[in-house]
Amino acid sequence: MSSFSNEVLGKYVSSINRFKSELEKPFIGRGEEALVITLALMTSEHVVLIGEPGTAKSALARRAADLLRARFFKYLLTKYTEPDELFGSLDILAFKVGKYVRVTKNKLPEAEIAFLDEIFNASSAILNTLLTLLNERVIYDGYNEISVPLWTLISASNTVPEEQEYQALYDRFLFRQFVKPVSEDKWLQLVEASWKIEKEGYRAPQPVLSMEDLKYINSMILSIDVSKVKHTLIKMYAVLEDQGIHLTDRRKGKVLKTIAAHALLNGRTTAVEEDLAVLKYVAPSTREEAEKVYIILLEELGTRERLMSELQEIEDNLREVKALLLKTKDFDPRLVEYLRGLEKARERINRIIESTTDDNIRARSQDILAELTEVIDEVRRRLLV
Ligand SMILES: Nc1ncnc2c1ncn2[C@@H]1O[C@H](COP(=O)(O)OP(=O)(O)O)[C@@H](O)[C@H]1O
Ligand SMILES: [Mg+2]
Numbered sequence: 435m436s437s438f439s440n441e442v443l444g445k446y447v448s449s450i451n452r453f454k455s456e457l458e459k460p461f462i463g464r465g466e467e468a469l470v471i472t473l474a475l476m477t478s479e480h481v482v483l484i485g486e487p488g489t490a491k492s493a494l495a496r497r498a499a500d501l502l503r504a505r506f507f508k509y510l511l512t513k514y515t516e517p518d519e520l521f522g523s524l525d526i527l528a529f530k531v532g533k534y535v536r537v538t539k540n541k542l543p544e545a546e547i548a549f550l551d552e553i554f555n556a557s558s559a560i561l562n563t564l565l566t567l568l569n570e571r572v573i574y575d576g577y578n579e580i581s582v583p584l585w586t587l588i589s590a591s592n593t594v595p596e597e598q599e600y601q602a603l604y605d606r607f608l609f610r611q612f613v614k615p616v617s618e619d620k621w622l623q624l625v626e627a628s629w630k631i632e633k634e635g636y637r638a639p640q641p642v643l644s645m646e647d648l649k650y651i652n653s654m655i656l657s658i659d660v661s662k663v664k665h666t667l668i669k670m671y672a673v674l675e676d677q678g679i680h681l682t683d684r685r686k687g688k689v690l691k692t693i694a695a696h697a698l699l700n701g702r703t704t705a706v707e708e709d710l711a712v713l714k715y716v717a718p719s720t721r722e723e724a725e726k727v728y729i730i731l732l733e734e735l736g737t738r739e740r741l742m743s744e745l746q747e748i749e750d751n752l753r754e755v756k757a758l759l760l761k762t763k764d765f766d767p768r769l770v771e772y773l774r775g776l777e778k779a780r781e782r783i784n785r786i787i788e789s790t791t792d793d794n795i796r797a798r799s800q801d802i803l804a805e806l807t808e809v810i811d812e813v814r815r816r817l818l819v
Contacts, residue, residue: 437657446651447701450476453643454699456501460631461490462624463616469699470611470715471498474586475547476651476695479688480568480606482553482589484721485613491590495549498588502648503641505583507545511555520550521563521573534577543573543582546645553589554600561603568606585648594720604719608688612721651698658694659704666707666735667693673734674713679723681716689716700792707735708792741786741795748779749802755809765816773813780806 450472458468467483471494474481483491499506509520518524522538529535538544556564567573568587573580595604604610616624671686681689692712697705714731718724732740755772783806787799 438654443654443701443703446647446654447698449643449647450651450699453501456639456642457494457498460497460627460636461494462620462627464490464494464613467491467494467611467613470609471495471588472699473692473695473712473715474588474609475502475648476655476699477608477688477691478585478648478652479608479692480587480589481609481611482591482604482607483611483613484591484594486615487592489613489615491613492549492551495551495588495590497639499547499549500638501642502547503644504546504585504648505544506547506549507540507542508549508551509542510551511553511560513555513557515555515557515560517557517559517563520560536580538580542567542584543580546583546585547588548584548586549588549590551590552592553603554591554593554595556600556603558599561599565602565606568603585645605682605684608685608692609715610718611715612718612724655691655694655698657703658697660690660694660697663693663705663707663710664690667710670710670713670734673730674717674727677726677730679717679719679727679730685716689713692716708738710735711738738792738795741790741792742798744782745786745795745798745802748783748806751775751779752802752806752809755813759809759812759816769813769817773810773817773819776806776810776813780810 453475454468454472457471458465461467467490470481470483473479475498483494485491496508499508509515520542522536522541522543525533525535525537536543542548563573567582567584571582571584573582589607595601667689671681674681689712692715693705693709696709696712697703700709711731714724714727717727755769755776758766758768758772780803783799783803787796787803790796790799
């Protein structure tokens with residue numbers, strides 16, 4: 435049961451969706467990346483974008499920070515980056531009187547949102563500190579334990595880390611998105627978008643969300659009813675393991691919360707099967723696995739894409755029958771066959787309308803249903819049935 439009013443629900447759902455669409459706005463083909471970053475922020479998890487240089491990874495992370503009213507830290511890591519550059523250096527005056535404290539002002543320990551570019555360049559000294567920072571939100575420097583306010587770390591890397599020493603760090607990124615270069619059909623848009631930026635410059639947007647908003651949204655996630663999808667999720671874990679895609683126990687445990695976040699983002703207080711689509715961003719460890727998971731989800735879940743292509747097919751058939759009705763003024767033997775198909779399609783559409791939670795799919799189904807009913811009536815009239 436949800437513990438907030440519809441009004442409150444509506445307000446936060448629209449502000450988090452506004453964040454997502456503002457994030458995506460200047461980019462071409464970066465809708466999924468915007469979605470993954472939004473989900474990470476809603477769940478207070480960490481996200482890594484993996485892809486070749488020049489695919490707007492850094493630009494997306496920077497824009498996400500611009501859209502949030504939050505304390506932000508960003509840094510580009512190289513093999514030679516020293517821990518002090520991220521965590522702050524030793525306070526010399528304090529050290530002289532026997533105290534060991536770091537000056538953390540404007541450094542990672544004070545950040546609510548951070549962006550670390552080329553994260554898998556981290557040296558082992560940095561790596562160790564990062565592991566507890568990401569997991570427990572504390573920094574232990576040998577003398578003191580400092581609690582840190584880090585909410586979400588956004589990272590970017592050109593490749594998946596292969597070295598064993600980075601696997602623990604890699605596992606701490608619940609969300610991993612494999613960024614692809616813009617596909618050929620969008621090259622013109624890409625060129626035009628870049629032209630616009632060259633001409634007008636990049637303008638930092640006004641923040642649309644505060645940390646308080648994010649924290650409230652995060653608390654709403656726990657009120658989402660996930661009882662309907664729990665068992666399907668367990669089944670999906672088995673399917674994925676069968677296909678050689680392994681989630682660590684940490685990840686298996688956390689998926690439910692990302693499913694709930696996806697439901698909330700779509701304005702629902704109950705999670706449904708299509709919310710399991712988030713597995714696409716949590717299950718794969720490599721680009722190859724990401725392709726595999728995508729196919730598995732399409733096959734296993736009644737996803738939006740599948741429904742949309744089914745509706746498209748029904749519409750195409752409908753158009754064909756309409757064309758025939760226009761051509762012939764009276765009886766045509768093919769109409770008998772068509773009538774059967776149309777009636778089947780109508781049953782199917784009714785079932786989709788009953789079960790879908792997607793407003794777009796429902797609206798489109800209702801439009802098709804109206805048209806379908808009209809055509810069925812006309813065919814029946816011609817067949818005198
Ligand atoms: N999909 C895209 N849509 C619009 N601009 C893009 C896109 N991909 C890259 N760019 C442009 O290229 C620039 C370089 O991207 P950048 O964020 O530095 O890439 P990366 O961090 O992946 O190496 C961006 O600032 C942006 O202007
Ligand atoms: Mg970059």
